Amino acid sequence: MRSDYKKLGSYIKQIDIRNTEDKKNNLLGVSTQKIFIESIANTVGTDFKKYKIVKKYQFTYVPDTSRRGDRIGLAMLEHLDEALVSQAYTVFEIVDHNELDPEYLMMWFRRPEFDRYARYKSHGSVREIFDWDEMCDVELPVPSIEKQREIVKEYNTIINRIKLNEQLNQKLEEAAQAIYKQWFVDFEFPISEEYANSIGKPELVGKPYKSNGGEMVFNEGLEQEIPKGWRYGIVSDIGQNKRKAFNLKKNFPIISYIGLEHMPQKSIALGNWDKVTSIGSNKHCFLKGEILFGKLRPYFHKVGVALTDGICSTDIIVADSLQDYTFGLLLMILSSNDFIQYANSGSGGTKMPRTDWNHMSSYKITIPSTTILKKFNFYTKIILSNIENNCNSILLLKDLEYSLLSSMASKQLQAVSC
Numbered sequence: 001m002r003s004d005y006k007k008l009g010s011y012i013k014q015i016d017i018r019n020t021e022d023k024k025n026n027l028l029g030v031s032t033q034k035i036f037i038e039s040i041a042n043t044v045g046t047d048f049k050k051y052k053i054v055k056k057y058q059f060t061y062v063p064d065t066s067r068r069g070d071r072i073g074l075a076m077l078e079h080l081d082e083a084l085v086s087q088a089y090t091v092f093e094i095v096d097h098n099e100l101d102p103e104y105l106m107m108w109f110r111r112p113e114f115d116r117y118a119r120y121k122s123h124g125s126v127r128e129i130f131d132w133d134e135m136c137d138v139e140l141p142v143p144s145i146e147k148q149r150e151i152v153k154e155y156n157t158i159i160n161r162i163k164l165n166e167q168l169n170q171k172l173e174e175a176a177q178a179i180y181k182q183w184f185v186d187f188e189f190p191i192s193e194e195y196a197n198s199i200g201k202p203e204l205v206g207k208p209y210k211s212n213g214g215e216m217v218f219n220e221g222l223e224q225e226i227p228k229g230w231r232y233g234i235v236s237d238i239g240q241n242k243r244k245a246f247n248l249k250k251n252f253p254i255i256s257y258i259g260l261e262h263m264p265q266k267s268i269a270l271g272n273w274d275k276v277t278s279i280g281s282n283k284h285c286f287l288k289g290e291i292l293f294g295k296l297r298p299y300f301h302k303v304g305v306a307l308t309d310g311i312c313s314t315d316i317i318v319a320d321s322l323q324d325y326t327f328g329l330l331l332m333i334l335s336s337n338d339f340i341q342y343a344n345s346g347s348g349g350t351k352m353p354r355t356d357w358n359h360m361s362s363y364k365i366t367i368p369s370t371t372i373l374k375k376f377n378f379y380t381k382i383i384l385s386n387i388e389n390n391c392n393s394i395l396l397l398k399d400l401e402y403s404l405l406s407s408m409a410s411k412q413l414q415a416v417s418c
Contacts (some may be wrong), residue, residue, distance in 0.1 A: 009136025011100040015058060015091045019051045019084055026083040027051070030060050032071035033261060034110050036083065040297065042351060051084040057102040058093040059109075060085050061135070065119055066128040072118040076106045090132060104148040107155055108140050111405045141409065155404060162397045165390040169269040172390075173335075176268075176383045179376070180332035184365075186210065187227050189372060222364055230368045235333065236361035238326040242290055242318040256310030257283075260294050263302040263316075268335050268384075270304035271391035272398070283311040286318045291331055293317040298343040298355045303335040305384060307391055317357055325373050328380030329365075339363055 027043065028036040054060050054077050062073035077083055085091065094100050108114060117138070122128035142148075183189040188208035195214075196204040204212050209227060216225040221232035257276045264272075270292065286292060286306050294302030296315040312318065319334065321327035333339050339360075346359030367373075 004141050005139040006142045007136065008105075008138040008140060011094055011096070011105075011142070012059075012092050012136070013095055014132060015052075015054075015093055017053045017091075018087075019049055019053055022048050023084065024048050026080055028054075028083045028085055030062055030073040030075050030085070030089065031261065032073050034075055034106070036060075036075045036077060039086075041086070048084070050087045052087055052089060052091050054083050054085050054091050055093075056081050057097075058091055059102075059106075060089050060091050061130075062088070063090055063129045063131055064088075064127050065122040065130050066124070070119060071115045072130060074109050076102060076109075090135070092132075092135070098145055100142060101145060101148040101152060103152045103156075105140075107152065107405060107408065111408060112402075113406070113409070114138075151408075155401070158397055158401050158404065162394050162401070165394045165397070166269070166271075169271075169387050169390050170267065172383050172387050173268055176332060176380055177336065179379060180329075180336065182208075183372070183376060184329070184332075184368075187214070187216070189227075189368070189376075192371060194371075219366075222366060226366050227368070230366050233365050233367040234361060235330070235363045235365060237367060238323075238365070239291075239319050239321050239330040239334075239361070241357040241361070242286065242320050256308045258286075258292060258304075258306070258310060258312045258316065260296060260300075260302060260313055260315055263292065263294055263304055266301045268304050268331065269387050269391050270307055271394040273308070273310065284314060284316065284318055285309075285311050289320075289327075291319045291334060293319060293334055293343075293360070295343075295347075295355045297353055298340060298347055301335075301337075301340045303331075305331065305387075307388055315354070317360070319357070325370065325377045328377035329373060331380065331384075333363070333365060334360075 024043075027039040027041070029039040029041070031037045056077050059074065059076050061075075065072050094102055094105065118130045118134075119128075121134045121137075122130045143151075187210040190206045191204045191209050191212060191214060193202070193205045196202050199215075210216065215228040217228050218224070219226050219230075219232050226232075254275050256273045258270065258273045262272045262274070263270065287309050288306050290306050292304050292306055292312060294300060294315060295317050319330070321330045342363050343355040343360055344353070347353035347355040
């Protein structure tokens with residue numbers, strides 16, 4: 001062992017506290033993105049008393065590394081005081097936070113080199129396991145606690161700026177959905193000059209349609225009143241499935257890959273993906289600007305707009321508008337809560353429910369005039385442009401994060417030797 005490095009086992013201990021009170025809230029899983037996620041386990045008939053309790057600043061990892069690609073599922077609990085995890089997971093904590101800072105250690109775990117190390121050290125015939133002894137044998141530089149916290153502060157500055165951009169995107173997406181609801185659900189779109197003049201009330205130009213006496217007619221297909229001149233339709237009238245198989249049996253230049261794990265919930269901002277040179281075969285390809293919809297467990301609400309050309313999981317539907325000016329409406333429909341509920345209602349399978357385009361494309365919608373569609377699309381594209389700019393900033397910050405984590409060992413060695 002290098003003299004500047006310490007074995008992790010000297011600083012950590014395993015925790016095995018069971019849920020004897022039979023609590024059923026905050027059941028979490030662990031992602032290869034190094035975060036806790038909402039558990040997707042089927043808990044019907046489950047004995048919750050067997051689950052383990054993990055507390056704030058404790059760590060949880062999945063010893064089985066054989067089915068998680070090149071990454072190990074590991075996370076530190078930060079935003080909750082307490083949660084439940086599977087009894088198959090390993091929970092541990094740092095013995096003394098004045099010797100090893102939890103956030104500093106989590107930074108070390110986020111390094112791509114750690115993932116490669118964990119996979120290399122995993123062993124077993126049927127399943128490859130990164131067991132507790134291997135975790136304790138992990139070597140890392142441990143500078144003074146002051147230096148550790150200084151490094152964590154530098155790292156958190158980057159992370160907080162990423163979070164700020166993500167929050168801005170969330171506000172932009174909420175604004176887009178608010179406009180969609182106002183125009184296509186409440187029918188309070190701005191009255192056009194043409195319509196205002198046709199009814200002899202030019203003073204109504206730009207005023208909300210329905211609340212200012214805009215004419216409504218009953219539509220039997222939708223079983224509701226809709227603005228005069230609008231019509232009944234379904235999603236396939238404005239959108240299409242762009243599914244194309246992409247054979248990857250041979251190596252190819254670096255390309256973007258998006259899986260369900262890269263898609264945040266309830267967000268159309270796809271600011272994360274992998275750069276790969278091989279990933280198997282029969283994936284789907286997509287182009288920049290197309291809509292990606294997660295069809296596996298659609299209730300997770302995973303919809304996004306591609307910021308680059310690339311390939312994606314077969315559990316992602318690639319969709320696009322039939323005309324450019326219907327893109328905004330298609331995107332807002334596919335990302336709305338009502339549509340997600342509809343997509344889920346047509347999903348098949350119990351453990352792994354999946355929806356499909358045939359069901360999705362039959363969703364009933366109201367289709368306005370081309371003029372209104374173009375105006376709504378214009379506003380949507382402005383919002384998307386701002387979201388894309390924020391996503392590009394996030395990607396640059398993530399590159400900086402990656403560089404900081406990758407160079408962490410050499411920086412720490414310099415710090416220790418000073």
